[in-house]
Structures are given as C-alpha cells and as structure tokens.
Amino acid sequence: MLLPMSPTDSMFLIGESRRHPMHVGGLAVFDPPEGSDARDVRAMLDAALTRGEVSPLLRKRAARSLTTLGQWGWESDTEVDLGHHVRHDALPQPGGITELLDLVARLHAGLLDRSRPLWEIHLIEGLADGRLAVYVKIHHALADGMSAMKLLRAALSENPDAREMPAPWEPSVRERPALRLVTDPPTGGTNPLLDVPAAALRVARDTVGEVAGLLPALAGTVDRALHHRGGALTLAAPHSMLNVPIGGARRFAARSWPLERLRLVAKHADATVNDVVLAMCSGALRTFIGALGVLPEHPLIAMVPVSLRGEKRETKTGNEIGMLSCNLGTHLDDPALRLETVHAAMTDGKNAMRTMSRTQNLAASALGTVPLALGMFGIGSFIRPANVMISNVPGPSEPLYWNGARLTALYPLSIPVRGQALNITCTSTDDEIAFGLTGCRRTLPDLAPMLDHLDDELGALEHAVGL
Structure with missing residues (x-):
C-alpha cells in the first residue's frame, strides 16, 4: 500500500x-x-x-x-x-x-x-x-x-x-516487540483503517482554525524582513562567493571541540550555546572569505533550521523544521560585537516564532525558503536567499557504545544547494561538539583552513568574555 x-x-x-x-x-x-x-x-x-x-x-x-x-x-x-x-x-x-x-x-x-x-x-x-x-x-x-x-x-x-x-x-x-506481520490481526479488536475518516475530520477541524491565522502570520514575516528584523524571511543577504550555482562534487572538513568551552562562553555572555556556534562560524567565515579578498561590505546572513518537534512528540522520521534568518555580523571587527549581533537576531526571531502555532511557523518558514527552493530548480529570484545554512543538532549527552565499541566522534554532513555553496552542521556527542563543513568542490577552495579559523574564533570569544 x-x-x-x-x-x-x-x-x-x-x-x-x-x-x-x-x-x-x-x-x-x-x-x-x-x-x-x-x-x-x-x-x-x-x-x-x-x-x-x-x-x-x-x-x-x-x-x-x-x-x-x-x-x-x-x-x-x-x-x-x-x-x-x-x-x-x-x-x-x-x-x-x-x-x-x-x-x-x-x-x-x-x-x-x-x-x-x-x-x-x-x-x-x-x-x-x-x-x-x-x-x-x-x-x-x-x-x-x-x-x-x-x-x-x-x-x-x-x-x-x-x-x-x-x-x-x-x-x-x-x-522489536512492536513488530508484527501486516497479515496479523490488529491489537485491541478494531481495524485501524476505520479510524482514518475520523482522523481526517480532526485534521480538517484543526486546520480551519489555523488557516484564519496564516495570512496575518505571513504578513508579519514579510514586515519583519522589510525592517531587517529576525524571522524566517530575509531580504538583506548580500551577494557573496557562496551564492552561486554549484556542482555535484563535494568537499568535507570536520573537527570537534570540548562542549564545555562553548558553554562557558555562553554563560559569561548571557547567550546560548547555539549563539556561540553561530558566532564561531561568523568569525571563521569573515577570515576565510576575507583572505580571498571577497568579503561583502554588508553582513552575511545565515539560514538557521529550528526543530518544531515538541518534547512529547514521538515522531522519529520526516521533516518538522522551521527557519530563522540570522545576521552574522561579519562586517564587525570585534568578536564580542559579532556574538551580541547574533544573539540579538536569534532572540528576535525566536520571540516571533513563539507568537505563532506550528502550522504558522511552517508556513512562514516555507515563505522564507521560497528563494532557496527556486534556486534548487534553477529558477532565478529577485530575493537573494541567505548566504549560508548553519544548523546545530543536539546529540547524546553521555558516552555511547555499540557492543562495547565506544562512539568517539560523530561528524555531520549535509546539503549544499544552488545559491548556498556551503553548509555548516554541528552536533554534540558526549562532552564534545563537532562541526561538519560540507561544500561544493567546484565553487570553494580547501575547507581545512576554516577549521583553524573556527578554533581561533573560539579562543577570541573566550578572551572577549574574560575567560
């Protein structure tokens, strides 16, 4: 079926x-x-x-x-x-x-x-x-x-x-205990197929209430973009070396850092660990692109996926993600100011998300990714998508094993697309956080120097907050 x-x-x-x-x-x-x-x-x-x-x-x-x-x-x-x-x-x-x-x-x-x-x-x-x-x-x-x-x-x-x-x-x-053949009778004595119409009616009922709020939510998303405030849509991303057509070959670079270092910076700066991740990427991109002589005058904008899964939801598959645009402050010399800029943008965007339901957030995120989707199909758009995708996926907080073999490193790889030739994804494992940089091989030079720039930026942030 x-x-x-x-x-x-x-x-x-x-x-x-x-x-x-x-x-x-x-x-x-x-x-x-x-x-x-x-x-x-x-x-x-x-x-x-x-x-x-x-x-x-x-x-x-x-x-x-x-x-x-x-x-x-x-x-x-x-x-x-x-x-x-x-x-x-x-x-x-x-x-x-x-x-x-x-x-x-x-x-x-x-x-x-x-x-x-x-x-x-x-x-x-x-x-x-x-x-x-x-x-x-x-x-x-x-x-x-x-x-x-x-x-x-x-x-x-x-x-x-x-x-x-x-x-x-x-x-x-x-x-394993839940597995059964499709020919086995369902438990509980009822046919789950009989529940489908009722489920559809419940979805339809809930959707009617959501639709009434979609247009105001989308209008608010556009208004925030026009005023350069945080949200799912951005109209302020400058043209950069990352915003070009890409090929199918890939470059990949990865490294881990002690998660406690990022936590201490976040604590002293009254920010979040994700803010520190974004600030590290900001400084690394500023140095990497600046060394090539093509750093835009205006700040780079990151597209940041945000999970919309509730803590009690058991769904393990599919996609339930919203998007926030984040000003990376790459035009600023001071790493502390870059972190403040990132924190302000993410706080503003999260506050906007809290005023909307999951459906409205999904709709607003879809609006924000329209330029990116058009780029995937090779269709131009007068709205430039964000310059880079940066995501942080929380991982296990304790040591993990498979038949006694300890998981000592976990490096994420993701998806560069047309108009975003670099994707930076992070994940935490045990007491470390790993940065995985996936880029278009034809568009970008060797990504290994970015790892050193990330390390330098973390050190600069530690110095800036007095650690």
Whole structure:
C-alpha cells in the first residue's frame, strides 16, 4: 500500500538532481572494546548482515503512480538487498583523518538509488589508530537531522558491557516487540483503517482554525524582513562567493571541540550555546572569505533550521523544521560585537516564532525558503536567499557504545544547494561538539583552513568574555 508523503518531504525528492543530491549523512568513529580491533567490530556487523533484518523505516521506498496522481508516497520494500545498502571500504595504510574525510566527501557526492530504500551505510577500515569508521547517508525526504539523531541514539547503548545489540540498520530493541506481520490481526479488536475518516475530520477541524491565522502570520514575516528584523524571511543577504550555482562534487572538513568551552562562553555572555556556534562560524567565515579578498561590505546572513518537534512528540522520521534568518555580523571587527549581533537576531526571531502555532511557523518558514527552493530548480529570484545554512543538532549527552565499541566522534554532513555553496552542521556527542563543513568542490577552495579559523574564533570569544 502506498502511503502519502508530506509536501515538505517530497520537496527533497522533487528538487534533487545530479548537482543537488538531497541526502544528509553522518560519519561515526568507534574505538573497539579492549582486547579487540576494528576487524572484530566489522565481523559483528558482517554477522548482522547474514540475519537479513531491516528496520521498518529503512524498508520505506519512494514511489508514485497514477493512483497518487503523480504525487510521491512511501511503500514498504519486502526484500531489501543489504549487500547493496551496506558496503565495505578501506583506507590506504596508514590511514589518517585527512584520508578519511576525503573518502567520505566522495561517498557523499553520489546519488542514492531511487528504485531502492533511500539509504547507505559504509563500513570503513584502515584507520592507523585502529578505530572503525561508519559513514551513513539517508535521504532528507526520509529523515531530518533531528530524527536521524534519534535513529542513531536508538542503535546505541549507554552500557559499555551490553552485547548482542542490533546493527544500525536492524530494528532497534525498542522496535522489536512492536513488530508484527501486516497479515496479523490488529491489537485491541478494531481495524485501524476505520479510524482514518475520523482522523481526517480532526485534521480538517484543526486546520480551519489555523488557516484564519496564516495570512496575518505571513504578513508579519514579510514586515519583519522589510525592517531587517529576525524571522524566517530575509531580504538583506548580500551577494557573496557562496551564492552561486554549484556542482555535484563535494568537499568535507570536520573537527570537534570540548562542549564545555562553548558553554562557558555562553554563560559569561548571557547567550546560548547555539549563539556561540553561530558566532564561531561568523568569525571563521569573515577570515576565510576575507583572505580571498571577497568579503561583502554588508553582513552575511545565515539560514538557521529550528526543530518544531515538541518534547512529547514521538515522531522519529520526516521533516518538522522551521527557519530563522540570522545576521552574522561579519562586517564587525570585534568578536564580542559579532556574538551580541547574533544573539540579538536569534532572540528576535525566536520571540516571533513563539507568537505563532506550528502550522504558522511552517508556513512562514516555507515563505522564507521560497528563494532557496527556486534556486534548487534553477529558477532565478529577485530575493537573494541567505548566504549560508548553519544548523546545530543536539546529540547524546553521555558516552555511547555499540557492543562495547565506544562512539568517539560523530561528524555531520549535509546539503549544499544552488545559491548556498556551503553548509555548516554541528552536533554534540558526549562532552564534545563537532562541526561538519560540507561544500561544493567546484565553487570553494580547501575547507581545512576554516577549521583553524573556527578554533581561533573560539579562543577570541573566550578572551572577549574574560575567560
């Protein structure tokens, strides 16, 4: 049975092309348990392949037909070819982090096969320090950053002694008791299909109340943009080297910092950790682009995704994100002033979001991303999108393990698009925060210097707040 796909999710399929792959990814690095090595961890993963079990989410395949009037939907693939989806790669000995990131950049550039479920997992051996790397990519139509992080968390354990854990592509421990064949009778003695009309009526009833507030919310979003205030829409982004057409090849650079360093800066500046992340990116971009002699006179504007998932919502898949535009203050010399500018812009935008419902926020965010969506289809727009996408996805706050192998690093990879040749995504793991820089290889030079600029900017912020 073909289940409908939300318009937000289907946009990532409709806008995809060879130059614009629409998948997100993550590079996880595991330290094998004491007394074992990367080959032992790989052997456990290979053993899981022989079981042939696949999570329900990773069985979902995108499809459309005459019965859906050409609209995208989801169907379940009953025979997933794990030999296609789970692959083995190796670095030339001795492999270092530079070689690993180069390999992952090449893997991240390839399109996912739409005739199959939209995901791949690469098991990468050959790291000189004996660790095993696992690169995962999953289509953005299937999962956003927040839901992808929840999927990762479900595959790992806080217990270093836990064994016989399922592989990342298998049903999690939490999913297994709930699994049943589609031919099994539903629990509770009622047919869930009979609830569909009632659910539709509830949605329609709730939507009627929302529609009345959409036009004022959208008008307010435009008004905020015209007055250069925080919100989902920006009309102030200058032209920069990032706002150009892109190719399909990718560059990738990544590094981690102690999360406590950012927390202390945030505490002393009366800001948030996300504000500090944005300020670090501001200073790094100012230095990186300035060294090339093409820094715009006016400040760069970042598009910042914000999760709209409530704390009690159990949804793990799909996309529920709003957008805020943020003045990065790249025209300012003082790092403290750049942080103040970022904090003011984000506070203003968040206050605006609090006055709107989830539906209104989604509508306002859709309005803000119209120029970006037009760019994905190669259609010009008189409104320039923001210069760069910067997102921060909170991760697990405690050490995590897979069958005794400790997760020691998690680097996020995301999606550059036409008009935004660089995407900066951060995620926290245990006591560190990782910055993943994904860029267009044809447009941007080597991104490794950006990592040093980020480090310099964090040090400058620490000095500015008296640490």
